Amino acid sequence: MATAENPFADPGLPPHEHRAQDIDEQAAKRSERTVALLFVVSMIATVGFIASYVAIPIDKIVYIWPIGHISALNFALGLTLGAALFCIGAGAVHWARTLMSDEEVADERHPIEAAPEVKAKVMADFAQGAKESQMGRRKLVRNTMFGALALVPLSGVVLLRDLGPMPGTKLRTTNWKKGVRLVNQSTNLPLRPEDIAVGSLTFAKPEGLEEDDEEFAEKIAKDALMLVRIQPQNIKDKHELSWSHEGIVAYSKICTHVGCPISLYEQQTHHVLCPCHQSTFDLSDGGRVIFGPAGHALPQLHITEKDGFLEAANGFEEPVGPSFWERG
Incomplete structure (x- = not known):
């Protein structure tokens, strides 16, 4: 409450509004499937990147409206790698916005050197955050995310081929x-x-x-x-x-x-x-x-x-x- 001594009092946090996923498990399941779908699309795009690199000739030119005539290989690599990275990011964002906890918590500032009780609180908050992320509960999301993250680096590995052809004899x-x-x-x-x-x-x-x-x-x-x-x-x-x-x-x-x-x-x-x-x-x-x-x-x-x-x-x-x- 504002007073003469403190005209800019802290208004506090607005009341927390629960999301549909917080109160409806079916909505949560739909969000889980959406996140998993994005991660699966990322995996498919990574496989498409590798397949394009292997299958499309480096000198093949195609017409793409409205860009014009461009390298088919460059277009396919950019499209598939962009889709792979975008879907990982979109899946992570959708997971955070719909399934992880969104309740705002105010915390008082503390000295640079934290007291033992503060350290204990941080560890407890971390454990609570890990629990609220539902990493263990949402196994479909977790497993597909790991799959997408494991496949995306293969794009970089495949690009090592551009260091040059094998010398043979x-x-x-x-x-x-x-x-x-x-x-x-x-x-x-x-x-x-x-x-x-x-x-x-x-x-x-x-x-x-x-x-x-x-x-x-x-x-x-x-x-x-x-x-x-x-x-x-x-x-x-x-x-x-x-x-x-x-x-x-x-x-x-x-x-x-x-x-x-x-x-x-x-x-x-x-x-x-x-x-x-x-x-x-x-x-x-x-x-x-x-x-x-x-x-x-x-x-x-x-x-x-x-x-x-x-x-x-x-x-x-x-x-x-x-x-x-x-x-x-």
Whole structure:
């Protein structure tokens, strides 16, 4: 009641009005079924999202009035994911408005540090709220909500597919194979043994791979080759020696750490250095790692000579480039 000392007295809370669901169990059941239906529709929409992602071609265009011509896949994904999320939200809101307790309770403010009795009251209020939410009683609502919440994250999991197609055998194959000539990457001319001087570093590519090719950058990232000539008596690895030609050894130019191109060669030690993270490889000893984070030796290409030109005797026996989980 307002007075001269306090003209703005607290009017208090209006009388509580019971909802139809509070006094009629049939009305409560109808609300429960409505909430469950929304959660089930959310589950169906999530399944539709996954099915659309799998079944609709990425380049399919459809006409949707009044939007116009759009991607069928984008439209289906947006529609199904939007329906899934909307139905979860609508179901939760309808549950709160019709089945959970809606009685307003005023509570006095208290100090920041709550007294033990206040803490006990909070826990009691929480327990009472959990009871009034009817989570245990309305099992249909609870179970369908859990189902909808469990299925919706699958939409995000499916989208991981857009990280790119599985590589298959692409990581294990290059354009090097038996009979492919080695071409000097600088002059674009086939390499002869006499072109490789002792102590020099020469970069090569497969014959037929041209810089104006549409996929040149992708292919050279695996095909790039470096050649050095070492006196045969200085080659320590017998396997390496048998795969060389007159002391000319050919190794992948791609570092086995993260794929940087190797370009630094020290002719006295026959070491090559990756400029990115300083991984160092010994080209006189099977391309093994002698320093740095690289986990594998550089793959060697078996080369031979035919008609005066250097060519591959076969392809790489192991994947080139950075290490990956399935690599042996």
